[in-house]
Amino acid sequence: MSNLADRIEEYLKSVLEQADEGYIMLQRGFLANTFSCAPSQINYVLTTRFTAERGYLVESRRGGGGYLRIIRLGLDPEGKFQRLMAELIGEELSQERANNLIDRLEEEEIFTKREAVLIKSILADRILTDWVPSAEMLRARMMKEILVNMCRDDIII
Amino acid sequence: MSNLADRIEEYLKSVLEQADEGYIMLQRGFLANTFSCAPSQINYVLTTRFTAERGYLVESRRGGGGYLRIIRLGLDPEGKFQRLMAELIGEELSQERANNLIDRLEEEEIFTKREAVLIKSILADRILTDWVPSAEMLRARMMKEILVNMCRDDIII
DNA sequence: GACTTTATGACCTTTGTTGACCTTTAACTT
DNA sequence: AAGTTAAAGGTCAACAAAGGTCATAAAGTC
Numbered sequence: 001m002s003n004l005a006d007r008i009e010e011y012l013k014s015v016l017e018q019a020d021e022g023y024i025m026l027q028r029g030f031l032a033n034t035f036s037c038a039p040s041q042i043n044y045v046l047t048t049r050f051t052a053e054r055g056y057l058v059e060s061r062r063g064g065g066g067y068l069r070i071i072r073l074g075l076d077p078e079g080k081f082q083r084l085m086a087e088l089i090g091e092e093l094s095q096e097r098a099n100n101l102i103d104r105l106e107e108e109e110i111f112t113k114r115e116a117v118l119i120k121s122i123l124a125d126r127i128l129t130d131w132v133p134s135a136e137m138l139r140a141r142m143m144k145e146i147l148v149n150m151c152r153d154d155i156i157i
Numbered sequence: 158m159s160n161l162a163d164r165i166e167e168y169l170k171s172v173l174e175q176a177d178e179g180y181i182m183l184q185r186g187f188l189a190n191t192f193s194c195a196p197s198q199i200n201y202v203l204t205t206r207f208t209a210e211r212g213y214l215v216e217s218r219r220g221g222g223g224y225l226r227i228i229r230l231g232l233d234p235e236g237k238f239q240r241l242m243a244e245l246i247g248e249e250l251s252q253e254r255a256n257n258l259i260d261r262l263e264e265e266e267i268f269t270k271r272e273a274v275l276i277k278s279i280l281a282d283r284i285l286t287d288w289v290p291s292a293e294m295l296r297a298r299m300m301k302e303i304l305v306n307m308c309r310d311d312i313i314i
Numbered sequence: 315g316a317c318t319t320t321a322t323g324a325c326c327t328t329t330g331t332t333g334a335c336c337t338t339t340a341a342c343t344t
Numbered sequence: 345a346a347g348t349t350a351a352a353g354g355t356c357a358a359c360a361a362a363g364g365t366c367a368t369a370a371a372g373t374c
């Protein structure tokens with residue numbers, strides 16, 4: 001019953017489980033070979049099963065010695081980030097709301113003071129406006145990306 | 158898995174590490190020989206891995222007794238830092254150059270690992286392209302803004 | 315039967331590697 | 345001293361080795 005995509009997914013997750021680095025690295029060709037499938041099937045599995053919403057991040061490199069790197073995201077206890085991230089999808093975020101959000105996250109010790117300053121500085125209207133058609137949308141997109149990356153299991157604070 | 162270019166890079170960096178002059182001198186032919194590769198492969202490694210953003214300078218001399226000199230550039234603490242960075246960043250900044258620069262600043266302990274990940278995540282092509290008329294220009298502007306803010310006296314690492 | 319999910323193959327982009335040919339410079343000849 | 349030769353390093357185009365994309369076919373689902 002279990003189809004190919006499910007089996008590949010299961011395999012990757014089991015390997016990832018044992019990786020104490022928080023990520024695994026492997027080659028697409030190798031995977032395609034072990035599962036006797038088209039290389040692009042691997043991409044299908046990665047894009048449908050290893051998304052940020054499901055708690056994973058995928059990086060890759062082409063060329064000789066290329067690889068895929070699948071990174072596990074530690075899900076925060078109350079799913080706070082999840083909700084925040086969901087909110088920010090397709091959303092617009094003003095500078096004011098962004099600043100409030102960042103301050104709050106700093107208070108909750110999700111961000112350090114330096115990180116908060118850093119993030120605010122680049123999300124500022126002064127930087128984005130006049131360069132971007134919709135600064136508010138880009139800001140939301142960036143904020144979401146930051147939240148995702150702050151959950152990466154391969155960076156131990 | 159790991160390709161030749163990466164291994165040569167690693168070797169050169171390890172030698173550079175032990176050099177207390179801040180630079181090393183060696184011959185292209187000798188290197189090509191030790192790694193059993195085409196001499197031009199050495200040039201490839203030098204131009205892709207030992208760039209200014211990554212903190213290196215390469216000088217060379219042809220003819221009999223010719224050599225390669227790889228110099229590690231330190232970030233001098235007194236003031237010139239900002240100017241150097243502004244120069245390095247310029248008006249436009251590609252994702253690749255940005256990543257190299259950020260990695261380098263992390264090595265120099267100007268950024269923490271988390272900060273490096275955070276900055277790279279929002280400067281990614283995936284985030285900026287298709288949203289911004291000139292992603293490269295915005296990226297340069299953001300990178301400069303980050304550096305200014307990270308050097309504020311009121312926030313120590 | 316219509317719709318959604320899964321699977322494949324053809325074609326593309328990026329990165330790495332090699333070899334043929336070129337330029338520069340020290341050392342050697344005369 | 346001038347010219348020649350040999351010993352470096354430089355360039356570039358072609359090829360190899362990865363991963364990416366997208367249209368479309370096949371298989372499930374309801």
